[in-house]
Every structure is written in structure tokens, then in C-alpha cells.
Amino acid sequence: MVLIYYKAALGGLPYAIAASPHGRRILFTLSDIPAMSYFALRHLHISAALLSITLFALRGALALYGVHWRRWSLLRWLPHMNDSVLLAAAITLAWMSGQYPFQQAWLSAKVLALLAYIGLGKLALRAEQPQVQRLLWFIGALACVAYIVAVARTRSPWLGLA
Template structure:
């Protein structure tokens, strides 16, 4: 198996795990179980996101892609920044529930677009 294929599968697995962990933490907050913040569930997503980022950067080099030349890739990066910001608001306990729900919906919408771009790689502009 080529390095590129291994990196791609690592990146995809980490991406799916990231979303799963985000939704799990949202669900635990929704059902009134904020105790997850004192468990490894507080730091495991950060470790996984580090793997995700390293795999993504490695894929850039292995695939020879330049985000400035690939519009779908630049869009993914911008959506990722939006997902991070929305995710921070969605999981922050000091923010009101309606804002947290809206932020969670926005984060999941952005990640849906990220997955779409990753699978279709359309020319955007």
C-alpha cells in the first residue's frame, strides 16, 4: 500500500472519529452529563485532532497539492476554521443554551460541507 493511501485512510479515520467525539460530547451535555469534562473525553479529541492535522499536512505533501491552487482545499481549510470556532461555542458551558444549539448546528453543517468537498473535490472558483 502506498504512503498516500495509508495517509488518506488515517486522515479519514481521524476525521470520522473527530465528528463522533464532538457529537458524543454534545449529546452528553444535552442529557445533562457535564461530568465528561473530568474524564479522558476532555483531551482525547485534541489528541485525535492532532493526528488529523498531521495526516492532512502530510497528504498535502504526498499529493503535491497547494491550497492556493485548489479551491476546494482552501474552502475546506476555511470551513475547518469555522467548525473550530462554532465547536468552541457549542461546548462552552458559560454560553446560553440557544447559542450553544445554534453553534452546534453550524459546526455540524460546516463539517458536512467539509466532507462533501473532500469526496467531490469540485472546482469552486
């Protein structure tokens, strides 16, 4: 049995179906779960992701321009707080929708790209790295973020090309 996630019919509510040799049947709709909580959580996740990307880009740009952003306490603690909210929302969304990494290829791709982004971002924000290296790490981290967003939008690790 293969779970497939659709977002079309049923009044636009996401639902999961099972494909079997005997045809397809709806397993659940997200109307079974309080719809407001799912969609509110999804918007929280998207908003936290946008804020996370913005904060990373800001800190990376400031570091490349030689501005000591670490002296501003807001830029030291806010990204960690926001990323905790982002992760909690992601885990809850995966649980609510029944889609899990290493079960769904697109979620696996997002998790692996996230790990690459964390590693590259850490190198890009290190003060002791030469500026040229920091720029390369920063570009690599932003490329990972772009891939994560594209995978999230297409629900395909191949970005809909395969």
C-alpha cells in the same frame, strides 16, 4: 500550466497532469511515491476525521443534555490527540500529492470551513453559553463538518454544482 488531479486511469492510482496549449502530459503518479504509505496515510486521515466528528457530536450532545462530560479525562484529551493526528496526516497528504490550500480551490474551501467549524464548535462546547445558543452553535458546527466532508468527496468547493 494548471495541475489537475485525477483518480481514474493508471490502474486507479491518483496522478497529476499538466494542461498546457500543447496538450496534456503526466507529471507524476503516486506510484512514484510508495503507494502503501500514501493510501495508509489517506485511510488514517479519513479514520481520524470520522473519530473527530464522532467525538465532537458526542461531547456536543452530552453538553446539550446537561451531562458534565469534562469530568471524563478520555473526553478531554482524546479529541486533541486525534485532531493532532488528523492535521499531521492532512499536511503530509497535501505535501505528498502536491496539492496545497490556496492553490487548489477545494482545499481552500476545506481549510476555511475547518476554521469556521473550530470557532463554532468552541462556542457550542462552552459551559457558560445558554443552551439555546449552544444548540445553534452546535448545528452550525455540524453543518461546517458536513460541508467539509462533501467538499472532500467531490473535490469541488461548489460540491459539483457549478
